[in-house]
Amino acid sequence: MTEQAKQANPHTVTLDTPIVRGEQTITEVTLRKPNSGELRGTSLNALVNLDIDALVKVLPRIAIPQLTEFDVRELDPSDLVQLGVTFADFLLPNRAR
Numbered sequence: 831m832t833e834q835a836k837q838a839n840p841h842t843v844t845l846d847t848p849i850v851r852g853e854q855t856i857t858e859v860t861l862r863k864p865n866s867g868e869l870r871g872t873s874l875n876a877l878v879n880l881d882i883d884a885l886v887k888v889l890p891r892i893a894i895p896q897l898t899e900f901d902v903r904e905l906d907p908s909d910l911v912q913l914g915v916t917f918a919d920f921l922l923p924n925r926a927r
Contacts, residue, residue, distance in 0.1 A: 843913050847906035849897070859913060860894045863920045868892060878921060880914040889913055 842860040849856040868891045869877065876884035886902045893913075902910070 841916055843916055845909045847909060849901050856895055861913065861916050862892050862894060864888065864892045878918065880918065885910065885914050
């Protein structure tokens with residue numbers, strides 16, 4: 831992803847290790863800002879701490895293209911961290927960004 835594309839959509843992550851599903855290969859994942867209901871089943875504390883189980887619940891709800899919990903569990907650790915940090919940005923108030 832180019833620097834210009836990152837500035838256009840800072841919530842898009844280029845995966846170090848693409849997700850392969852049959853003939854489909856996912857190389858980029860865009861996260862959209864979740865609403866409060868999409869955070870159900872976890873805690874804000876767990877999400878702020880980038881808890882793996884919390885991310886496995888929430889990322890499939892806000893990822894484009896849609897990911898499954900299995901996809902998230904099978905991510906390369908560096909990709910999970912990149913997605914987690916991108917997600918954590920949504921938890922900050924606008925003035926803190």
